[in-house]
Amino acid sequence: MKAIVHVMLKDGVLDPQGEAVRHALGSLGFGGVQAVRQGKVIELDLTATDKTAAEAEVKAMCDKLLANTVIEKYTVEIA
Incomplete structure (x- = not known):
């Protein structure tokens, strides 16, 4: 499963x-x-097989590391 994260400044x-x-x-x-x-x-590239769980995990990644949520917003696509 693949996740695509778009990060932009707010x-x-x-x-x-x-x-x-x-x-x-x-x-x-x-x-x-x-x-x-x-x-x-x-x-x-994720090993997850459940789309909902994968999306939740990627959002947690964004909140903890991939995006500075104070000044950035992000969207997640799971394919």
């Missing part, structure tokens, strides 16, 4: 990396980009 949290990317895109002639939010994707 709305309202300053994203200096995203702003740097937006500025760089403008410098390269892509002036139509108004804002950029940068995040990360984490893929986990």
